[in-house]
Structure formats: structure tokens, C-alpha cells
Amino acid sequence: MVVTDPGAVSAAALHAVPELGRETQDEKELMRRMIAWTAPALIGALTLLAVSVVLASGDDRLPTLTPVGAALDTSSEAAGQRRANHGVGFAAMSEQVKDRLDLVRRRGHLVCATSDAIPGFGYLADGANAGFDVDLCRAVAAAALGDPNAVEFRISVPTGLGAAVRSGEIDMVARILTATTTREAEWGNFVHTMYYDGQGLIVRRSLGVAAARELAGASVCVTENTTTELNLADFSRLHRLDLRAVAFAKTSAAVDAYLDGQCDAFTTDHSGLHAYLSVFPDPSGHVVLPDVISEEPLTPLVPHGDDRWYDIVKTVMAILIYAEAYGVTSDSALAQPTGDARVDRLFGLAGSFGQEDLGLSRTVAQDVIRAVGNYGEIYDRHLAPLGLERRGSRNALWAGAPCSDCPRGGQVYAPPLR
Numbered sequence: 225m226v227v228t229d230p231g232a233v234s235a236a237a238l239h240a241v242p243e244l245g246r247e248t249q250d251e252k253e254l255m256r257r258m259i260a261w262t263a264p265a266l267i268g269a270l271t272l273l274a275v276s277v278v279l280a281s282g283d284d285r286l287p288t289l290t291p292v293g294a295a296l297d298t299s300s301e302a303a304g305q306r307r308a309n310h311g312v313g314f315a316a317m318s319e320q321v322k323d324r325l326d327l328v329r330r331r332g333h334l335v336c337a338t339s340d341a342i343p344g345f346g347y348l349a350d351g352a353n354a355g356f357d358v359d360l361c362r363a364v365a366a367a368a369l370g371d372p373n374a375v376e377f378r379i380s381v382p383t384g385l386g387a388a389v390r391s392g393e394i395d396m397v398a399r400i401l402t403a404t405t406t407r408e409a410e411w412g413n414f415v416h417t418m419y420y421d422g423q424g425l426i427v428r429r430s431l432g433v434a435a436a437r438e439l440a441g442a443s444v445c446v447t448e449n450t451t452t453e454l455n456l457a458d459f460s461r462l463h464r465l466d467l468r469a470v471a472f473a474k475t476s477a478a479v480d481a482y483l484d485g486q487c488d489a490f491t492t493d494h495s496g497l498h499a500y501l502s503v504f505p506d507p508s509g510h511v512v513l514p515d516v517i518s519e520e521p522l523t524p525l526v527p528h529g530d531d532r533w534y535d536i537v538k539t540v541m542a543i544l545i546y547a548e549a550y551g552v553t554s555d556s557a558l559a560q561p562t563g564d565a566r567v568d569r570l571f572g573l574a575g576s577f578g579q580e581d582l583g584l585s586r587t588v589a590q591d592v593i594r595a596v597g598n599y600g601e602i603y604d605r606h607l608a609p610l611g612l613e614r615r616g617s618r619n620a621l622w623a624g625a626p627c628s629d630c631p632r633g634g635q636v637y638a639p640p641l642r
């Protein structure tokens with residue numbers, strides 16, 4: 225019998241079972257064949273596992289130089305590798321925690337994936353983690369544990385992040401992560417967009433380029449396994465630019481390569497371009513091109529499988545946003561009723577916005593606002609210094625926000641706290 229189809233192997237083995245007790249010779253022959261059939265498959269599977277572990281670990285010293293259109297074709301081998309990096313190969317390891325609030329409280333701290341090398345969003349200030357994203361982690365720790373410092377920061381690059389979330393080890397991600405439908409399907413639930421961004425490109429001023437469409441044939445440094453890499457391919461194909469991506473696991477390596485002259489351009493979210501530009505040795509020698517080539521709603525993520533945890537993180541984001549809308553800051557006297565029912569409800573002094581149903585304290589918003597301030601305070605502390613103007617941008621509060629002097633007319637909005 226010649227078997228070429230692996231499906232037929234198992235069918236043949238099943239059929240052979242009743243005969244095993246009668247014919248020892250047949251049994252040996254069957255065993256020999258089964259080993260011959262299954263060994264190559266086993267070796268193949270182990271090789272695949274080893275390859276996906278290596279890919280997931282990434283190596284910023286080894287850039288991948290690829291023609292953008294070809295390598296990012298979804299039917300190509302590179303797309304297969306990308307799926308491995310998204311964590312599909314780790315399904316067996318994934319763990320769905322049913323009561324993460326309880327887990328976090330028993331553990332005594334929140335595990336939050338963020339970055340430590342992105343000015344404004346996740347960076348180190350005097351050795352401590354700081355930034356817009358870092359404050360979102362601290363706000364959730366304040367809500368869940370009453371202590372904004374009870375956070376273990378897991379520093380992550382985009383490569384391998386999906387696998388890490390699926391493993392169940394991380395309670396939330398807050399790290400300039402764009403919400404996409406594929407990530408939502410494969411990684412976890414995106415909670416509430418906290419920064420509306422779009423992808424851009426930066427070039428040396430001496431290149432004399434004023435718009436992205438003038439970059440035909442250019443090489444572009446990029447972080448791998450990002451939406452950035454995928455959008456660059458779409459943009460290149462759409463405008464027949466034949467761009468060449470030079471991809472790195474770590475953004476700092478991509479930036480260094482650009483500054484070193486290895487690429488004509490560097491691309492990431494516009495906020496990231498401004499963040500890195502702020503630490504370039506010669507900022508005036510570079511130009512952020514005006515093009516916005518994608519939508520990048522930067523959004524915290526929680527693992528799949530625990531609705532209450534999702535609701536908790538979402539409610540914390542709403543607290544930050546409504547505190548600004550109601551004019552409440554970290555300096556506000558929070559203990560006394562104000563007579564404004566919306567503010568008193570937020571403070572936990574009257575009524576409810578569902579906080580106790582979620583297992584949080586009645587005065588959870590006091591803990592959160594005292595710890596990190598409102599949305600505007602977080603923005604002003606970390607993003608305004610990068611020159612990211614909020615007034616007139618999508619990151620202003622919604623047009624009808626009740627505050628009098630806050631930036632309005634943007635998209636930062638949350639479901640009413642009541």
C-alpha cells in the first residue's frame with residue numbers, strides 16, 4: 225500500500241487495528257510504516273515551532289530588506305511568517321482567564337505591556353516608566369488596586385506581542401497599538417481609542433521632497449510586524465512607487481539606520497515621527513511630510529475571555545475623559561459634593577455609574593484622577609511637549625463636551641458615565 229495523503233495514513237491505521245492481535249508480522253510492518261509516515265511530519269512540526277519561536281523573538285541587528293509590494297503580499301511566505309508572529313502558532317499556549325480582576329488583586333499588581341523607548345508615549349524619566357501609555361496602565365492599577373504604582377511594565381516590541389497577549393500573562397496592553405480587526409480577532413479586545421493617529425513619513429530636508437508621492441524607488445526604514453509595514457506596502461502599490469522597506473524589530477534600530485543614511489525615509493505614526501524628531505541630533509535637518517497615509521486609532525487592548533475586565537478598563541478610560549469634560553483635575557477637592565450631579569456621581573458621592581457592579585470601589589474615580597489626572601492633564605504632561613497640538617486636532621474632546629475652556633471639536637468621546 226502506498227500512502228501519500230497524510231489523512232489517508234490515519235484511515236489506514238484505523239482499519240488495520242482489528243488485525244493487530246492476529247498477525248504479529250503485520251503489526252510490526254504497520255508500526256514500521258507508521259513511524260516512516262509520522263516521523264517526517266513530526267520533524268516538520270518541530271522545525272516549524274523552532275522557526276516561529278525565532279521569528280517571534282526578533283533580532284534588531286538583522287534588518288530585512290524587502291521590496292515592499294512583494295514581501296507583504298498576503299499570499300507570500302512573508303505573510304505566513306507574519307501570521308506566526310501574530311501568535312497563531314501559539315494557540316495551544318493561550319489561556320483565557322475568567323476573572324482577571326481577582327487575578328490582579330491576588331497577584332498584587334497589574335501586568336501592563338508598554339514601551340520604554342517612545343518619547344511621550346512610553347519612555348524612561350529618571351529611570352522610571354513614564355508617558356501617555358504608561359499613565360493609562362497606572363490609571364487601571366489605581367482603579368483595580370488603589371495603587372497607581374502597583375504595575376509591572378512588560379516592555380514589548382510589536383513582534384511577538386500577539387503571542388504574549390494570547391498566553392494570558394498580560395492584563396492589558398497600552399503601547400501606541402493600533403486597533404485593527406485582525407488583531408481583535410487574533411489577539412484580544414481593543415477597549416477604547418485614546419489617541420487618533422495616522423501614518424506619516426520623515427525625510428532628510430536635503431532630499432528636497434515635499435510629498436510622499438515623490439518618493440518613487442526610495443528605501444524606507446520601518447518597524448516590522450506593525451500596521452506601518454502593511455500600510456507602506458498598500459501605499460507603494462496604490463501609487464506604483466516601488467518603495468523598498470528596510471524592516472527592524474526595534475524602532476530605535478530603524479531610526480538609527482535612517483539617521484545613518486541607510487534609508488531615504490523613516491515611517492511610523494505621525495505622533496511617533498514627532499516623538500523621535502524631538503530627540504534627533506539635528507531636528508531642523510529633517511521634514512515630516514504632510515501626508516497621512518492610514519488610520520491609526522491607538523487603543524489599549526485586553527486579552528479575550530473576560531467581559532468584566534474589558535468593562536473595567538473601558539470605564540477607567542471613560543473616567544479620564546469625563547473628568548476633563550467636567551473640569552475635574554488631580555487638584556480638585558474630591559471629597560465634598562459639588563451640587564453638580566454629574567460630578568458628584570463621578571466622585572462616588574451620589575448615585576452610581578456602575579462602578580460597584582464591576583467590583584470597583586464607589587470612589588474609584590477619585591483614586592484614578594488623583595493618581596494621573598484627567599485626559600487633558602495626561603496629554604499636556606507627555607504629548608504637548610512634543611509639539612503635538614491638541615486644539616483643532618482629532619484628539620480634542622467631542623464638540624458638545626460640557627467643559628468651557630478645554631479643546632473641543634475632536635473625536636475623544638466615551639459612553640456617558642451613569
Ligand SMILES: N[C@@H](CCC(=O)N[C@@H](CS)C(=O)NCC(=O)O)C(=O)O
Nearest residue numbers: 400401402447450451474475492496
Ligand atoms: N501603531 C502601529 C505602529 C506601532 C509601532 O511601530 N510602534 C513602534 C514605535 S513607533 C514601537 O512600538 N516600537 C517599540 C520599540 O521599538 O521598542 C501599530 O500598532 O502597528
